[in-house]
Amino acid sequence: MNFQLIGINHNTAPVEVREQMAVPESRLADALGKLVHHPGVEEGLILSTCNRVEVLAQTRNGSADLRSFLHGYFHLDPEKFAPHLYEYRERDAIRHLFRVTSSLDSMVVGEPQILGQVKEAYATARAVGAIHAQLDLLLTRSFAVAKRVRTETAVGSSAVSVASVAVELAQKIFGSLKGTHVCLIGAGKMSELAARHLQAHGAESIFVANRTYERATQLAAKFKGEAIHFSDIYEFCDKADIIISSTGAPVAIFRREHGERFLARRKNRPMFFIDIAVPRDVDPQMNKLDGIFVYDIDDLQQAVAAHTADRQREAERAEAIIQSEVERFLGRLQTLEVVPTIVSLQDHLETIRQAEIDRVRGRLGELSPEQELAIETLTRGIVNKIMHTPISTLKTAAREAEATTVVDVVRRLFNLQEREKEKAKSSGTAGDQD
């Protein structure tokens, strides 16, 4: 077990920094490929959401330099980014992953989206073969932990999502949302959720624009809305009061001059831009125009943070669950480490037993089936009695920190390493490559 994790999140870095490190979905597979070929890395996972970029790796001996991977991949200036990065190993890495998946590390503690995002990252990593052994165990466990936290605490029950805060803000601007028009630019889970909330609060119509028109039509159908061509957005957006933008565009698609044009056409009626894209879709300069209100993902989440104080208590209970789950998982991993040793110990003694029987068998002459059975029982009994203590010691040790030392001693005492190698040689290619 050699888990290493490096990342930045909303606590350590502002959106300006995070947007430089975001990995778009289309490039995720490529990034994962580079990660597993990085020296020392055996398995890897990259989680990139608007709030965090995390790189999790199972490394050969815990010595992979993940920082150099980040700097190399994103062409970042190490000095500028170093203060925003955090790095965890082993127990801490497991704990951090459990906290992230259970939404305890989210700015909106308990928001449900993060679990889905981790699951997607996991699916992608599995699909490209970046995850196959230990990380698989770790991530599957983290999903179970997230589920446990969700069912056993109230952390997620009153989840104030970014979407509901967006609705609240829209109400602060427009009063009742009855009769307001909403325009979705780009189709994402979060913007879909926000649109759904707005519609539930009375928004009259929803327009959808997307780079691929088919996707826009599909999404529009869900809301009984209307799809528009992406090229028409500048002509169209002034008809919408609330604009939710979440495209993957590398530069802002709404700039100050667009805002001025919209306002002139709308006779200065206010407009509300909800920009959940990272990098941002709406130029921050827009917020300086009278009557245009721009909230990016950080602003929304800060508004959300104000609501979350009362959830602190539940979060503490969730932390306790996580703590116990980390211990459990570590225990399981260590047991897993012990199992191969027990198996080869058993194999080893069984070979000796068989060899010894074979050796004396000739001298014993003809034997009745009862006598055969007696010899079998006798030798087996001796071996089992001898093995009992080492195996139970190994099993107990697995649950404690000294597992590796005990395993080492046993392997050396019985010379298991050498024997395994010989066995591997004789049976051809029984290695663990894939």
Next chain:
Amino acid sequence: MPVLWLRIALACYAVGLLYALVAITRTSDLFNRIALHAAYLGMVLHFVSLMEGVFLSDHIAAAVVHNSESVLGFLVMVAFLLVYAVYKTTSPGIVVFPLVFLLTFVAATGEQPFLQLTPGVRSGWLFAHIVLIFAGYAALILSFIASLLYLAQERSLKSKKAAGILSRLPALQVIDEIGFRSLLLGFPFMTLGLITGTIVAQATYGHVDLFDPKILLSVLMWAVYLLLLYTRWNAGWRGRRAAYLAAGAFAAAIVAWAANYFSTIHRFAQS
């Protein structure tokens, strides 16, 4: 003794004033309710005081004129409570309470300058003139207050922090509606008030001197008012620009009011 009721009303408004001062830093539902009830009570007592003044005086228009600040304060308070009835917001109170308190304070303590009433003026016309103009003033004041609140709310939304009283302000569009509706409602009052004023002047002097400062300033104020409506209607000006215009109209109204001291036809008697 109308002044007695007026002074009790003033005490009620003082509660409102206190509310306005406290509301800047923190909010309390209980205090909100107390202030609102004090405002109701103050308004009723204020009305009693005005009515008493009318009955004590042998001349209805003279009674109104004597207590012009008081009448204006009363009308502003009525407008505020109307807004509350429709929109359930006490936010304009931050400005309305101090203003009404001030107007009532002047009325309850100060010596009133006496408007010279020329015999022969039809008192009905004069009464209509004063009440209409004051209703127009009240609407203008409310609209001005609304644009201030609009600015405050806009700033709060732009700064992306919701703290203190600002978070309790009504929605931007609601404030906008309050401001625009009071402007719309006030305009006919103001216009009719000016027309009745002209009729009174015609009846008194036989002609209207256009270059009299009072008339000039009144027309100017009316023009700014019209401009305010036009820009709002046509270009949708709101927020900062609307607040500047409303402040301009408000200033013009005050100057027009002050012109009473210089005008030959709209003159106060030497006291």
